[in-house]
Amino acid sequence: xxxxxxxxxxxxxxxxxxxxxxxxxxxxxxxxxxxxxxxxxxxxxxxxxxxxxxxxxxxxxxxxxxxxxxxxxxxxxxxxxxxxxxxxxxxxxxxxxxxxxxxxxxxxxxxxxxxxxxxxxxxxxxxxxxxxxxxxxxxxxxxxxxxxxxxxxxxxxxxxxxxxxxxxxxxxxxxxxxxxxxxxxxxxxxxxxxxxxxxxxxxxxxxxxxxxxxxxxxxxxxxxxxxxxxxxxxxxxxxxxxxxxxxxxxxxxxxxxxxxxxxxxxxxxxxxxxxxxxxxxxxxxxxxxxxxxxxxxxxxxxxxxxxxxxxxxxxxxxxxxxxxxxxxxxxxxx
Amino acid sequence: xxxxxxxxxxxxxxxxxxxxxxxxxxxxxxxxxxxxxxxxxxxxxxxxxxxxxxxxxxxxxxxxxxxxxxxxxxxxxxxxxxxxxxxxxxxxxxxxxxxxxxxxxxxxxxxxxxxxxxxxxxxxxxxxxxxxxxxxxxxxxxxxxxxxxxxxxxxxxxxxxxxxxxxxxxxxxxxxxxxxxxxxxxxxxxxxxxxxxxxxxxxxxxxxxxxxxxxxxxxxxxxxxxxxxxxxxxxxxxxxxxxxxxxxxxxxxxxxxxxxxxxxxxxxxxxxxxxxxxxxxxxxxxxxxxxxxxxxxxxxxxxxxxxxxxxxxxxxxxxxxxxxxxxxxxxxxx
DNA sequence: GCTATTTGTCGAAGCGCTTCGACGAACACG
DNA sequence: CGTGTTCGTCGAAGCGCTTCGACAAATAGC
Numbered sequence: 001x002x003x004x005x006x007x008x009x010x011x012x013x014x015x016x017x018x019x020x021x022x023x024x025x026x027x028x029x030x031x032x033x034x035x036x037x038x039x040x041x042x043x044x045x046x047x048x049x050x051x052x053x054x055x056x057x058x059x060x061x062x063x064x065x066x067x068x069x070x071x072x073x074x075x076x077x078x079x080x081x082x083x084x085x086x087x088x089x090x091x092x093x094x095x096x097x098x099x100x101x102x103x104x105x106x107x108x109x110x111x112x113x114x115x116x117x118x119x120x121x122x123x124x125x126x127x128x129x130x131x132x133x134x135x136x137x138x139x140x141x142x143x144x145x146x147x148x149x150x151x152x153x154x155x156x157x158x159x160x161x162x163x164x165x166x167x168x169x170x171x172x173x174x175x176x177x178x179x180x181x182x183x184x185x186x187x188x189x190x191x192x193x194x195x196x197x198x199x200x201x202x203x204x205x206x207x208x209x210x211x212x213x214x215x216x217x218x219x220x221x222x223x224x225x226x227x228x229x230x231x232x233x234x235x236x237x238x239x240x241x242x243x244x245x246x247x248x249x250x251x252x253x254x255x256x257x258x259x260x261x262x263x264x265x266x267x268x269x270x271x272x273x274x275x276x277x278x279x280x281x282x283x284x285x286x287x288x289x290x291x292x293x294x295x296x297x298x299x300x301x302x303x304x305x306x307x308x309x310x311x312x313x314x315x316x317x318x319x320x321x322x323x324x325x326x327x328x329x330x331x332x333x334x
Numbered sequence: 335x336x337x338x339x340x341x342x343x344x345x346x347x348x349x350x351x352x353x354x355x356x357x358x359x360x361x362x363x364x365x366x367x368x369x370x371x372x373x374x375x376x377x378x379x380x381x382x383x384x385x386x387x388x389x390x391x392x393x394x395x396x397x398x399x400x401x402x403x404x405x406x407x408x409x410x411x412x413x414x415x416x417x418x419x420x421x422x423x424x425x426x427x428x429x430x431x432x433x434x435x436x437x438x439x440x441x442x443x444x445x446x447x448x449x450x451x452x453x454x455x456x457x458x459x460x461x462x463x464x465x466x467x468x469x470x471x472x473x474x475x476x477x478x479x480x481x482x483x484x485x486x487x488x489x490x491x492x493x494x495x496x497x498x499x500x501x502x503x504x505x506x507x508x509x510x511x512x513x514x515x516x517x518x519x520x521x522x523x524x525x526x527x528x529x530x531x532x533x534x535x536x537x538x539x540x541x542x543x544x545x546x547x548x549x550x551x552x553x554x555x556x557x558x559x560x561x562x563x564x565x566x567x568x569x570x571x572x573x574x575x576x577x578x579x580x581x582x583x584x585x586x587x588x589x590x591x592x593x594x595x596x597x598x599x600x601x602x603x604x605x606x607x608x609x610x611x612x613x614x615x616x617x618x619x620x621x622x623x624x625x626x627x628x629x630x631x632x633x634x635x636x637x638x639x640x641x642x643x644x645x646x647x648x649x650x651x652x653x654x655x656x657x658x659x660x661x662x663x664x665x666x667x668x
Numbered sequence: 669g670c671t672a673t674t675t676g677t678c679g680a681a682g683c684g685c686t687t688c689g690a691c692g693a694a695c696a697c698g
Numbered sequence: 699c700g701t702g703t704t705c706g707t708c709g710a711a712g713c714g715c716t717t718c719g720a721c722a723a724a725t726a727g728c
Contacts, residue, residue: 001446001448001472003683003684003685004684004685004686005684005685013707013708014707014708014709015684015685015686015708015709016686016687016688016707016708016709016710017706017707017708019685019686019687020686020687020706020707023686023687025686025687026687026705026706026707027704027705027706028705028706028707029705029706029707032706032707044446046442046443046446046447046448047447047684047685048387048388048447048448048683048684048685049384049387049393049447049448049449050383050384050385050386050387050388050393050448050683050684050685051384051388051683051684051685051686051713052384052684052685052686053382053383053384053387053685053713054382054384054385054388054683054684054685054686054712054713054714054715055684055685055686055687055712055713056685056686056687056713057686057713059383059384061430061449064431068416069416074408074409074412075408075409077412078408078411078412081431082402082403082433085431085432085433086433089433089436094430094431094432094444094449095430095431096395096428096429096430096431097398097415097419097428097429097430097431098419098428099416099419099420099423102423108380109380110428112335112378112380113380113381113382113383114335114380114382114383114384115383115395115428138335222616223618252586256618282556284557284590337713337714337715338714338715338716339714339715347677347678348677348678348679349678349679349714349715349716350677350678350679350680350716350717350718351676351677351678353715353716353717354676354677354716354717357716357717359716359717360675360676360677360717361674361675361676362675362676362677363675363676363677366676366677381714381715382713382714382715384713384714384715385683385713385714385715385716386714386715386716387683387715388682388683388684388685388713388714388715388716389682389683389714389715389716389717390683390715390716390717391683391716
């Protein structure tokens, strides 16, 4: 492996000149640059990441903490991950993958060892123990999600309250007045992931504002969970004409259950789902949905981290506005 | 951030002694060890990863290259990823995540910069351009998959040929003689991922050996793909009594299509699927399946990498034996 | 009891890079 | 034409760690 001094010798310049050609931190004449670059290419030189990190205290690596086997849908997680990795690469950074189950120790390990320049943390909970730990690190961090108290840490997420409101407005616009929310599984609420409660709050508020009759219920896993949820809703508010489904896992069994009980979508029952685009279009009925913009959120998280690294001030919290895409699961009721 | 010399001073020893306490490469008396460890704990010392990498040429990081938005099922990819990350941690390594779309350049970048000790590459194709590139690196690598010519690189995968044979034996054991294979989408074959062809070969060979009547067809995406695939099979080999499904994406639309056309599973048609356990159990009918042991494969890949790093010789290719788990989608035919 | 060996520790030399200060050369200004 | 600047380059001092050789002390071997 050639080193910077091999390059310097080959190009007939000093090491520092090579370094400045690479970093652009000082002006170097065009001819010298050309010679250095030629030498680099010819020798197949790559700067040693460790040496660079040691000398510059910059690693060009971002940590990304992902949840493992939780009730967040796996494809959505993967979308975040690919968005973050792709965005990081556009800033010449790589991504070190940590799992949530390492908890606080994992964060302290990679930060303490100066393995990363910044951290991006997914699936933060209402009162996440990792937040104070992140605050203690010398590296900046960005949360994907919105805890009760972010303690000054930057957050990025979809605006779930606004999303709920949009779903209701969409249905109300189609003439629906009696609407039920099929929420995430009770486990999600218990775990304290705030997107569930933010959505619920948005739902309740918008319902009042629009003067609708609504109920909301969590929905447990599997066909059994769906059946139970539907039954309870039916008891509390009979004859709903539309469903807002904020639970990806429930989508397949829900449609199956409705079909089995003879309720057609959208003729008998309209549905607006909150899920990524590809899930919405891959089901038997193409669902009108509020897309979860995993890609945008991931990209924005990386951008925020980069701003922080460059010492730029950034807004504490960025909530992305929802977009509803009309497909085939909503009918008008007049 | 305290450095090793802060620790040394606090413990009243030399830097090298601290280093040897940490690495265990030289004998250090119990008392000294205790003092050093106390100092480390008190100061909250973490060795600087870059400095360590520079001095020792070891990074404690593994690269993992994952496919992005391909026709491999996302949950399966995620299982590999979590298995690799978890296994890596048991060896005190972290994982740097690369995406396949960076191609050869990504491998050369992280290896050339000495960011990683070894590379694990998923989704290798029949004649993958990355294989020669991997051979040129100074770091060892492990492939998940089995190319035509691994060029001396270690490979780990499920034994798909044996899996196909097991599926057929299972069905034959239940008295089925006319069996169809619903294969991956044509795109998978074209891309040259060998698991598809290995499975197909195993299927054909076992079929001949067992004296069965079989057909095999790829199956395109969505309900349309499934319908077309079923129709063609029906034309070529009418009245099959069982299906081997080697296509996760097709599972949901396939079951839906069978239900719609009034064919009950398993009364009218038996099914053995090749998919991860959780997919098999989450469908309307719990499927008898050959589990894809993503966890085992990922773990084994990391173990292999570690052996390689320690200079231990390892077998060139490790193919894991399949396991068929009986559930509710196979009936006996006498 | 005297030479080998082992045990426990230290000092110093790098690992490959960035960055600061220095300095001559070229250029600008009045 | 002197005096400031800017430009382009160099040398050297680290960044924090590992590891090699050295060496005193303790232990073993005969």
